[in-house]
Amino acid sequence: MKSLAPEVCFYLTNMAGFGLLFALIVSGGEDAGFFLLLFLVVMLLLRMRIPRLKYTVYIDIIVCLGMLFLGNAPLQPMTPLVWQHAPYAIVLPLFGAMYLGVYPAVLAVVLVLLRDFQPALAIVLVLGLLSGLFLRSWNNERKLKLTLRDKEAEKYYALESLQVDLSAALTQVERMASVSERARISRDIHDNAGHEIVAAYITLQTLRDMLEGVDPEVLSLYDAAVERLSSGTDKIREAVHNMSTVKFLGVESLRDICDRFPSGAVVFNAFGDSTKVPMYIWAMLESCLSESLTNAVRHAQATWVKVDLDVTAHIVRLCIENDGVSQFADRSAQMGNGLRNLRHRAGAVGGSLAVDSGEVFRVICVIPIKDQSKEQSNEIINR
Numbered sequence: 001m002k003s004l005a006p007e008v009c010f011y012l013t014n015m016a017g018f019g020l021l022f023a024l025i026v027s028g029g030e031d032a033g034f035f036l037l038l039f040l041v042v043m044l045l046l047r048m049r050i051p052r053l054k055y056t057v058y059i060d061i062i063v064c065l066g067m068l069f070l071g072n073a074p075l076q077p078m079t080p081l082v083w084q085h086a087p088y089a090i091v092l093p094l095f096g097a098m099y100l101g102v103y104p105a106v107l108a109v110v111l112v113l114l115r116d117f118q119p120a121l122a123i124v125l126v127l128g129l130l131s132g133l134f135l136r137s138w139n140n141e142r143k144l145k146l147t148l149r150d151k152e153a154e155k156y157y158a159l160e161s162l163q164v165d166l167s168a169a170l171t172q173v174e175r176m177a178s179v180s181e182r183a184r185i186s187r188d189i190h191d192n193a194g195h196e197i198v199a200a201y202i203t204l205q206t207l208r209d210m211l212e213g214v215d216p217e218v219l220s221l222y223d224a225a226v227e228r229l230s231s232g233t234d235k236i237r238e239a240v241h242n243m244s245t246v247k248f249l250g251v252e253s254l255r256d257i258c259d260r261f262p263s264g265a266v267v268f269n270a271f272g273d274s275t276k277v278p279m280y281i282w283a284m285l286e287s288c289l290s291e292s293l294t295n296a297v298r299h300a301q302a303t304w305v306k307v308d309l310d311v312t313a314h315i316v317r318l319c320i321e322n323d324g325v326s327q328f329a330d331r332s333a334q335m336g337n338g339l340r341n342l343r344h345r346a347g348a349v350g351g352s353l354a355v356d357s358g359e360v361f362r363v364i365c366v367i368p369i370k371d372q373s374k375e376q377s378n379e380i381i382n383r
Contacts, residue, residue, distance in 0.1 A: 006139035054100040060093035091128040098132025272311030291338045292320040
């Protein structure tokens with residue numbers, strides 16, 4: 001069975017209190033007590049409907065105190081506006097005040113006891129105050145647990161989203177690494193073996209004119225060898241063409257993303273030697289650039305975008321700027337899931353991603369370049 005919430009216990013306690021007061025009204029027969037009970041019920045319903053009116057509990061207490069002090073003595077014949085059980089009726093407003101956190105209302109207890117001190121009344125008043133404080137403490141603890149649960153759920157979904165992005169990034173890195181390796185092999189064949197074979201083929205063709213007096217069978221074998229070499233050259237050229245990737249890599253990949261961006265012109269500048277940048281960094285930079293360009297149009301409504309890539313011997317710095325800060329400033333304090341996940345990915349490789357919303361909106365991604373030779377040396381030493 002689901003446990004009761006503090007709010008439910010609060011209203012059930014008020015209903016029980018109203019029932020007891022109604023029983024006192026029926027037993028005493030005072031009309032003033034009925035009108036007081038009706039007033040307290042209406043005020044409670046009003047605070048249920050509009051929670052920000054919690055300070056109206058002072059009105060309940062003032063009405064109860066007024067009805068108490070209208071009589072000259074507790075046991076004197078009552079006037080139509082006085083109810084002899086009004087000191088007990090004030091317990092419910094005090095209980096509600098403690099539950100709502102209106103602590104100055106506790107001063108009413110002093111006034112009641114100074115007016116008519118009764119041990120039973122004092123015990124009932126103290127129990128009402130303590131019950132309200134207990135329910136408030138319980139409610140605050142419950143809200144704190146719900147807040148912590150929501151935060152944990154938010155972290156869980158953020159980690160789940162990051163895991164999906166990391167899986168996609170890993171696939172992208174593997175694909176880019178494969179494409180890069182194919183491009184390297186194709187380039188090596190074309191620049192090294194291909195040139196040597198073509199040079200040998202040209203040389204043999206040049207020698208053909210110098211073999212006119214040679215035995216016809218030797219010339220026939222020679223021509224067959226040259227023909228096979230020509231066929232092999234064509235096959236090598238075709239293989240190199242098939243291995244060459246149509247996808248841009250490195251700086252050209254970032255430039256291609258900027259050129260293909262559909263919304264306006266994107267100015268792209270690249271500085272430094274990018275040949276030593278590892279493939280996983282290019283995958284990270286591509287994701288950062290794509291996300292930033294999408295945000296610039298979707299949220300910032302930018303009219304221009306500037307992209308600067310700076311490559312040094314130790315770091316790679318990608319800076320994306322746009323003029324949509326006025327529309328995007330409200331979102332800069334809390335980054336969306338895309339930029340937040342990119343920040344986690346950058347931190348996973350020792351880098352960082354920062355957002356600045358000054359005169360222009362700026363996304364800066366900085367990733368260190370690791371020295372592969374030193375890492376390999378350290379692995380050998382550790383082994």
